[in-house]
Amino acid sequence: MASWMKEQAARAKNIQVTAEDKEKALDAQPVPPRTAPGQLMQLQATAERQRKEIADLKVQLDRGARAKRPISKLHEVPGRRRKLTAEQYAELKANLAKYPLVHPVILEAREDGEWNINAGNNRVAIYRDLGIEEIDSIVSEMEPDQAERLAFFSNLFAPSLSDYEKYWHFQRLQETADALTQQELAAAVGLSESHVSKIFAFDGLPAEAKVALEERPDRLGADAAAQLSRAHSEGRTREVINAVERLVKEERYTQKEAVSSVQAKPATKPPPAETLVVKHGKRNYCEITTRGGVIGVRLKVEAERANEWAKEIQALIESKLKQ
Template structure:
């Protein structure tokens, strides 16, 4: 019998009836080896990145609606911190002009809405007695709502570096992506992300204080503060951040100077003056281990001779010891 005939016989002997099929597929087995787990993690990261890309697209393509202000709810931690002046400027603008950028919300089970981005605008509309506000209703998975809050705020150039850091840190913890992948996902340079993530290296007490007024410290200055903290000057860093938050006049440049190593001023002793009668012949000074003998201009021709005498004197002194 030929090989082809044998294969046909085998095929006819296979029973594909439903009764002989397994009742249900076997559950997937979790990888146990480190390489297997890494491959699994990479798959989850890729999936998260795809979801984030879909979210960014949804944010760009969403259509606005008019929603009752009374049905909007603020979620703690999502409101972007504004200075008193920034809040006043935004209120004056919204009082005079229509809303340029709709707020973003997510629908709740009770039919009302949680604000994803735009808490300050919604709060000002309440203060102004407005009953409705333009809003984008996101129809996304609940796990992606915090990501939506981050990316909506990233569209604002006024978002402080420290707030971006918290948003990036949250995103990184939830997805497991590294800084390079984070930069690509957020659509900004890898260098910028790395500079922003330097906030993570500040002392915890400094970060807690800075959270009160995150706009007071930028990513450029934080690199110098982190360097000082690594060199053992954590207390000075915490103190400098406290001054930034408490005082409007204390600048970032002053904060950097505050944590810098103070150079000790060398002690300069008064010069020894040698006179001939009332006229000074020379001045002898000592500073940082350097002895100087200075002759007045008229006596300069004797300087070489005196230098030789001083040399001979010091040699004789050392030999005599």
């Protein structure tokens, strides 16, 4: 899968060429293009080849041996199961308890005579919950990397797939595809760079927050994740973890509230300066102000005595300290 992804990332672009050009490119062996027209033709042909490959994989599924197989011999492969919310899982369970399975689950044979589940992990899990011992299935003859690839794209573009699960798939794909850049990854899976970049906002979350999200990945979208990640980078890590954990546990707690809870609090304004007035007869002799630990004396009359009064104030403070 790594080599396929690297090749796809290097070549896939959205370009226009003629049908004849695409037909020729599909039959040709991939070679490094030397001219701009040749490069455009080969990149578009790569996208055509990908669509043809996925169609061929589906044909292989249709030709698979369909039969009821014991659930006790079916095994889940990490990364192939789509995470459902409790509500989605309950709805699917209620449906499967009442109606027969419409689409068989897809399996791949193991060396021990049992099977790995390629597609349909949730259906198998529900059948286990219901105590049903067998499930309608097809055994595919795909190579392991082909099965992994089809499962990846099947999950990636599922309508109910959460942003965090997309991130998890992208991250896993990056790790297995020789450290693809986000730009290369976007080209490989046919999404815009901005969309992929947005999904990778989850990268900036604390590890504890990511662990919490595995339980309910649907609770946090990429936009809110970006703001929480920013708060984490600014040192409000504990607040971010608390916000995510609360999102997972409390259905009524919203993403907006979570983001608000980690925002930097505005600086507290100092209290307004207090002004004391000393009168001499009916006139204001001086004003005394205090602000942030500073005491100021402003003489309204007899300004020439400022130094004298400063020494008087000094003497007063010293006498107070000696008491």
